[in-house]
Amino acid sequence: MVFRTLTDGVTRGIEGALGAVSETLFEPVVRLGVTGLSRAGKTVFITGLVANLLDRGRMPQLRAQAEGRIEAVFLQPQPDDTLPxxxxxxxxxxxxxxDPRWPASTRSISELRLSFRVRPSGMLSGLTGPRTVHLDIIDYPGEWLLDLSLMTKTYAQWSDDTLTRLANRPQARSFMAMARAEDGSLKLEEARAQALAASFTDYLNAARKAGWSDCTPGRFMLPGDLAGSPVLTFAPLPAPSQAPRGSLYREMDRRFEAYKSHVVQPFFREHFSRIDRQVVLVDALGAIHAGPQALEDLRRTMAEILQAFRPGRNTFLSQLLLGHRVERILFAATMADHLHHTQHPKLTVIMQSMLREARDRAAFAGALTAAMSLSSLRATVEETVTRHGETVEAVRGRLMESGRQAAMYPGELPDDPARLLSPAREGAERWLDAEFALMRFGPARIALKPGEGPPHIRLDRAAEFLIGDRL
Incomplete structure (x- = not known):
């Protein structure tokens, strides 16, 4: 019986290894990571992308579809049995x-496998039959990606950086008052540590709701089974002149290091390290509407995100990836349907300008990058309206709060993105020569024809960039 059990185990191991080799050689797998910052529409993006890959009538820019080489696309059981x-x-x-509505946001990691049966192109088209390509979509919160920046910081560095950023944010007033009044050199009292962590968590949730992007540590807002544990019971504090063993500051330092070891590192080891392609969704319009400081916060946050794809300067990440690199990274400004199509190029240029320095560094590390504006599900129609006696290009949609139809002219984005980015870098509190409005529209009622996915803006171009070369 023991021998049979051992034999069965060895047999299953060999079969698993052969299956993995077979899949790698004959049924290639592309692992696409999808993440986004607050309110960027990650769930809608994945849903719209999958729906339009299953029914490709609205995907003319996906080259394999335009060439008629995609014979079938279908959902399959995912390979990771432990992921939702x-x-x-x-x-x-x-x-x-x-009664269409936006789906609830996904608050944890999840996965979906989509398989393509594709005929080869070029000289091989007449020599071989169709092949199968698997697309594994990995959905995870953007805050988890931002956590990677913590791996290269000490608790003192993180505290100093965080307290500096929070100094002028209204959402942080209560926490900042508590942190400044604390003496980190005194002996740890667990009740005080819990109160500080709770106040800091309240700030993070309020900041995320207000549209700020740099909301880390990410698990404070998505604690799951870790809620109430010491690994989520720390907060940034001013450095005392001395921090003896057993002091509040020393314990906060220890818990910060535990967070990196037990929360951040396992996620990147088990999931992030296997991603081949990545899309980062950004609510750029929301940041512009919120003002210069929110836009600068977004620019800085996007630069930090790109550091996650530069293992050369990160010893932890270099050891983790063992030579594996993300091959393509797409930065996408969502909700392009909230602008008239004549303004879409301006939004794309703003994205490109915000990310140019960090994007160049990522390209140097070997990743092909692109920026675009898109809408995962088009919720508006375009129309011309009169505003203050002038004719302007607007959009019309169904308001989320009331359900009534409304037209919106969000304002004219500048041709030169420096008109936004320069005051943002300089710390301006508001736009001096422009106003930008933003309404939140709900999804429109749609009637789909056979073979058509939901209406979108440039999802086909996004798909072509992300996976077109593998089809």
Missing amino acids: RFDFEAHLAALTGD
Whole structure:
């Protein structure tokens, strides 16, 4: 019996290894990471992308589809049995039902496998039959990606950086008052540590809701089973002149290091290290609407995110990836349907300008990068309206709060992105010569024809950049 058990185990191991080799050689897998910052529409992006890959009538810019080489696309069981499945069917039903609504945000990691049966192109087209390519979509919160920046910082550095950023933010007033009044050299009292962590968590949630991007540590807002544990019971504090053993500051330092070891590192080891392609979704319009400081915060946060794809300067990440690199990175400004199409190029240029320095560094590290504006599910129609006696190009949609139809002219984005980025870098509190409005529209009622996915803006171009070369 023991011998049979051992034999069965060896046999299963060999079969698993052969299956992995077979899949790598004959059924290649592309692992696409999808993440976004607050309110960027990550769930809608994945749902819209999958729906339009299954029914490709609205995907003319996906070259394999335009060439007629895609024979079939279908959902399959995901390879990672321990990860939750991305609930595509429920999210699609929410978006396309009789009473359409935005689906609930995903607050943890999930996965979905989409398989393509594709005929080869070029000289091989007449020599070989169709092949299967698997697309594994890994959905995870953007705050988890931002946590990677913590790996290269000490607690003292992180505290100093965080307290400096929070100094002028209204959402942080209560926490900052508590932190400044604390003496970190005194003996640890668990009740005080818990109160500080709770106040800091309240700030993070309020900042995320207000549109700030740099909300780390990410697990404070998505604690799951770790809620109440010491690994989530720390906060930034001013450095005391001395911090003896057993002091509050020393214990906060220890818990910060535990967070890196037990929360951040396992995520990157088990999931991030295997990603081949990455899309980062950004609510750039929301940041512009919130003002110069929010836009600068977004620019800085996007630069920090790009550091995650530069293992050469990160010893931890270099050891983790063992030579594996993300091959393509797409930065996408969502909700392009909240602008008239004549302004879409301006939004894309703003994205490119915000990320140019960091994007160049990522390209130097070997990743092909791109920036674009898109809408995962088009919720508006375009129309011309009169505003203050002038004719302007606007959009019309169904307001989320009331459900009534409304037209919106968000303002004219500048041709030169420096008109936004320069005052943002200089710390301006508001735009001096322009106003930018933003309404939140709900999904429109749609009637889909056979073979058509939901209406979108440039999802086909995004798909071509991310996976087109593998089809």
